[in-house]
Amino acid sequence: MTNLQERPNATTLEQARQQHIGRLLHRAARAYNVLALEKLHAQGHTSLSLAHTNLLPHLDTEGTRIVTLAERAGMTKQAAGQLVAELETHGYVERQPDPADGRATRVQFTAAGWQYLLDAQETKRAIEDEYQAELGHPLWEQLNEALHRLLGDAPSSR
Amino acid sequence: MTNLQERPNATTLEQARQQHIGRLLHRAARAYNVLALEKLHAQGHTSLSLAHTNLLPHLDTEGTRIVTLAERAGMTKQAAGQLVAELETHGYVERQPDPADGRATRVQFTAAGWQYLLDAQETKRAIEDEYQAELGHPLWEQLNEALHRLLGDAPSSR
DNA sequence: CTAAATAGACAGGCTGCTTTACTATGGCGT
DNA sequence: ACGCCATAGTAAAGCAGCCTGTCTATTTAG
Numbered sequence: 001m002t003n004l005q006e007r008p009n010a011t012t013l014e015q016a017r018q019q020h021i022g023r024l025l026h027r028a029a030r031a032y033n034v035l036a037l038e039k040l041h042a043q044g045h046t047s048l049s050l051a052h053t054n055l056l057p058h059l060d061t062e063g064t065r066i067v068t069l070a071e072r073a074g075m076t077k078q079a080a081g082q083l084v085a086e087l088e089t090h091g092y093v094e095r096q097p098d099p100a101d102g103r104a105t106r107v108q109f110t111a112a113g114w115q116y117l118l119d120a121q122e123t124k125r126a127i128e129d130e131y132q133a134e135l136g137h138p139l140w141e142q143l144n145e146a147l148h149r150l151l152g153d154a155p156s157s158r
Numbered sequence: 159m160t161n162l163q164e165r166p167n168a169t170t171l172e173q174a175r176q177q178h179i180g181r182l183l184h185r186a187a188r189a190y191n192v193l194a195l196e197k198l199h200a201q202g203h204t205s206l207s208l209a210h211t212n213l214l215p216h217l218d219t220e221g222t223r224i225v226t227l228a229e230r231a232g233m234t235k236q237a238a239g240q241l242v243a244e245l246e247t248h249g250y251v252e253r254q255p256d257p258a259d260g261r262a263t264r265v266q267f268t269a270a271g272w273q274y275l276l277d278a279q280e281t282k283r284a285i286e287d288e289y290q291a292e293l294g295h296p297l298w299e300q301l302n303e304a305l306h307r308l309l310g311d312a313p314s315s316r
Numbered sequence: 317c318t319a320a321a322t323a324g325a326c327a328g329g330c331t332g333c334t335t336t337a338c339t340a341t342g343g344c345g346t
Numbered sequence: 347a348c349g350c351c352a353t354a355g356t357a358a359a360g361c362a363g364c365c366t367g368t369c370t371a372t373t374t375a376g
Contacts, residue, residue, distance in 0.1 A: 081325070101322090135308070143179075235355070236357085
């Protein structure tokens with residue numbers, strides 16, 4: 001597959017051009033997502049995509065309206081509505097008319113949705129444990145602090 | 159826009175559920191990309207999208223074949239071919255038949271392409287300087303080391 | 317009671333890929 | 347020299363995950 005005479009010293013050269021923090025962050029984020037999705041699929045949540053797992057954490061326990069969901073996830077309500085519809089057909093959430101507002105629908109977890117929450121929580125912890133083991137505690141803390149500082153939010157009351 | 163009675167204590171609760179390393183990495187990567195693309199647009203490279211800036215660094219100085227490009231960027235050759243076509247119409251690269259292989263075409267930078275390379279290099283350095291100023295030197299180094307370790311590659315002979 | 321705002325759905329479009337063909341050229345074995 | 351398969355690239359269609367623009371139903375404010 002690899003064409004050898006194509007790159008004399010090119011590979012190392014190009015790698016140097018690639019080594020910037022943006023790509024590192026991107027690759028790290030991808031790696032995390034791949035890992036997490038793998039674990040979730042292994043736990044039986046095979047119909048979930050990244051888009052779904054990005055949306056679900058914004059759904060809170062009392063149920064959430066679609067606009068609110070969209071706002072939190074940083075997308076349009078149309079996009080949120082579509083993802084909710086998909087999650088509904090897969091049985092993770094259900095839509096119920098909001099008793100307080102006839103225009104609104106509340107999106108709520110089903111039993112399967114709750115199970116997902118538990119599994120997702122465990123997956124997250126498992127990965128963070130792996131990462132911590134890989135890096136050692138101080139470096140792990142430093143990674144977290146650096147990211148929080150770059151994003152300009154509080155280092156998460158820890 | 160914000161519906162206040164919608165979230166009593168929900169926001170903080172949900173934020174806690176969101177605080178995992180995957181989301182941090184994702185947000186950080188996004189922030190970098192947005193910044194970089196902004197700077198490049200400001201420098202006149204207004205027709206470039208992320209897909210293009212992801213592909214261009216894989217093009218090396220002697221010219222590169224499309225398959226090689228695809229391989230390096232981790233996409234199909236069709237996708238690479240399409241992006242190259244777009245880059246060609248915007249004047250960043252040009253296609254030339256490979257003298258050594260009648261099936262192949264070499265994709266090469268044009269003058270505008272070289273200019274882009276310089277601008278991109280500067281952009282990258284500018285952002286990394288900003289980040290370093292934000293974090294301080296030791297934390298910056300630690301961030302880099304942590305990411306390299308997580309990705310399992312050498313911490314870049316530095 | 318009317319006017320403006322809001323919740324959501326529906327339709328269509330866009331980007332950045334993918335899969336599934338297909339053509340053209342190259343290199344190998346016999 | 348011939349046939350055969352591998353390889354470089356193109357073409358067409360599809361799909362995910364969004365977007366904008368528009369519409370209806372309902373609520374709220376004056």
